[in-house]
Amino acid sequence: MPTNILMPALSPTMEKGNLAKWLVKEGDEVRSGDVIAEIETDKATMEVEAVDEGRIGKIMVPEGTVDVAVNEPIAILLGEGEDDSALTETAKPKAEAQPKAAKTESTAPEPSGPSEAAHGKAPATEEKPKQPTANGHDTSERVFASPLARRLAKEAGLDLKALSGSGPHGRIVKADVEKAKAAGGAEKAPAQEARAGVSAPTPVSDEAIRKLFPEGSYEEIPHDGMRKTIARRMTEARQTVPQFYVTVDCVIDDLLALREQVNAAAPEKDGKPAWKVSVNDIVVKALGVALSRVPDANVTWTEGAMLRHKHADVGVAVALPNNGLITPIIRAVETKSLSAIAKEMKDLTARARERKLKPEEYQGGTTAVSNLGMYGVKDFTAVINPPHSTILAVGAGEKRPVVVGSKIRVATVMSVTLSCDHRAVDGALGATLVAEIKKLIEKPIAMLA
Template identity: 45%
Template sequence: MPIEVILPKVDMDMAAGTISRWLVKDGDRVKKGATIFEIETDKSTMEVEAPGDGTIGRISAEVGAVVPVGVAVAFIFGEGEDVGAIRLPTEAPTAKTQDAPKPQPVAIMPATNGDSSKPRATPLARRIARAHGLELAALAGSGPRGRIRAEDVQQHLSTPAPEAKAPPAADSDLIPIDTMRRTIAERLVFSKTTVPHFYLGAACDVERLLKLRQEINAVEGLPKLSVNDFVVKALALALRQVPEANASWSDAGIQRHRSVDVSVAVAVEGGLFTPVVRAVEAKPLGQIAAEIKTLADRAKARKLLPSDYAGGTTTVSNLGMYGVESFAAIINPPQATILAVGAATRQPVVAGDEIRIGTRMECTLSCDHRVVDGAVGAQLLAAFRSLIEQPLRLLV
């Protein structure tokens, strides 16, 4: 019996994936475990292995095709098996299949109190449409009684949209929305419309931190540290001091986390990834720096694994390297906090009755008020500020 090669589910939120590359073609011999194609999701590019030995045939998804999870994209045939025996959903039935008993029609009762305006569609068609933000009402169904099938949705997605004509005075380009951008949009809209944000700010004195970092980086053989490495460590230790804030919201209750897993925002072309550094409170700065670099490199190469970005109990978003001095970030649900970090700038500082030039770094903590009350958020930011301003405490 031919073995189905299906598009696997590599992420909890994944409904479909894009075929980015085939490494085989119809007629090629493959061994179980060999990579045969690659798929691209909103977060990574994943390799898919052959589920058995045999000859590849009936490849039905071209490069660039968006395929729902669980759909067969090819088959692996054993010795002597008939390639033509497999009929794809888009193919007309053969004479043999036409002689098969036809399924009895199902009686459809007229709607009474339900919403009769809701378009009729198969569950798979609804899932594909939802994954692409597509309104089913805009489609014409080819199934019985105009029911919208998966093929109708896929045909609509593969049909180029008509060029949008800009007004005579306007000059603009229409950029298609890819899977990553759509996912970011959906998550941020969900966060801002369902999570009650409040914001706390502090200007941290980073003179000692910058001097300590310079001394460490000047020593041959020691790992090179960034300001962000210190920030990630300081936030983790602050959450250990204020464990009430190291929590997540759920319908079942508030979940307190025993370790601090910090998501680190990494900008990539066309979007943003937030890979996670695990148990940051227990790791030295050098190890944290190495893990952040590895995760950032994977993110930029679109090679993150689901385990690299799943979970996280808080997030650090640092735009200081872009010259941004202050900003407020949107919480990444179900996390309850995110720390926005600005650039370290030289500025006048009042010390007692004197004014001197110092270096300050603006930090803004966004909190989910369902989980973190104002006083708890203030304690967390104060603990973070104390650690940043006394950076030797981050080394012991």
């Protein structure tokens, strides 16, 4: 029986991807482990390997196709002894070969994303949509939803009737329930407002916005996957995470002197220094050490419990060419030397700009650093990116007058602002953490002890 090759879920949050390139063609023989295609996610370009051996019978999705849904068939693999006539049969994926993309008979709906398949469950037999009567009321109270979505909605106290489904035929799946939970039950708001006789605010349409500007006065640039993801996650963060901010000014003359000494001591490799520590590298180290000293702030909020992490995994915001942003992660920062952080950051930044990072290199983390100092920005507030509970915004170092004892002197001062998730980090705890960060930035030699 032919086997469907499905669009893989290359990360836990991936819902769609772009099929950038086929590395095989119809008729090619492949073995398990052979690289057959390149898939672009919103963050990276990744290679896809065959999980079975056989012959590529048909390529169903041509290269260059964008927004291919996870678990959608992209090609058909013919097994030993099968010829092209077998392509007319309904191909099913082998559960033992692709357990995360298991499907039922062709009469059952496809899973809409990786979330349900990842639980090792095939989707239930499709339920029939509710049939309205002549007066417009439903003849049945059944809601078109998967069993997993029903259970998760019940646990979260969400009304399935208030959710919109993104699965086949409008079926509610796990992703829809998780979206409603992340929005704090926002999916229920329209129904609740309707019962109260209040109309929900209607967003301004794209067409209405275009009419505000003379035709031909602008260039229309379609959103790519990364921009859509940034917009969605930052909107969710602002709507669902109660954030507060604490700012301190740090005198960084000692930090600059230490940086100069560390770089001067770097051994040469191929006629160049083996590393070059930046101010940002030292700030990353300071944040990691500070979290190890204030462990109650090194946490992640979940509805059921607080996750207190054993290490400080610090994400570092990297601007990408042609717009966009990604946050590669330095793991266990508090255990690493400045030179190790500098070398790792250089490698991650280079591969991030080539969209070659692996998901585990930019997903997760316990906090992050966003530095706009190189653009001359004095201070700003950064948006927390869940599951983080904090993010440190770093401004430019500049000469300012400071009071030392009873005298005024000129020093290099850098402002940093810590954004905190108030569900996980209270005001006093946030102030304690930023005070520890300030202490380490101003006396960085303490991080090397």
